Amino acid sequence: MNIKGETIIYPLPDIELLTEKEKKWRLTLPDSYKEFISHYNGGVPIQNSFIYNSKSYAITRFLCVLKNVKEEKFGWCDISVIESQIGERLTSNEDLVGIEVLPIAELFTGDYLCLDFRVNKLNPSVCIWDHEESGEFEPITYWIADSFDNFMKILTE
16 A cells, blocks of 8 residues: 555554544454554555446545544544444444444545444455435445555555
């Protein structure tokens, strides 16, 4: 994966911060995603577009994980900040504690690329969450890949 170096957001998250976030979100991030974000936190990919179902999508930037979003210049693109803004549109279960669909990248269209834990808690798929079609407790998502690793292969093709 080639990321524009100047777009990486520091400080990079360490394993302690990622473990803290996993507990807060009540999920286990895939190892490959943890490895990715610990090197490319919030980065913009050089090859940022991919095609799915005859439709082209472009990643504006991957989201980041920060310890203290209020003290950081790029706090607005922290996963927890985005999730708190759209969380009720990412789940159909208003009683849910934790997260089922975790945004990981902002798309040019205003949609988000997400890890989808609804079917497999240990190996989430990757989907696009549609901001125009989704309503409160009525998320509309489109499957893209069966894992983060497979999505990254699609992105680098």
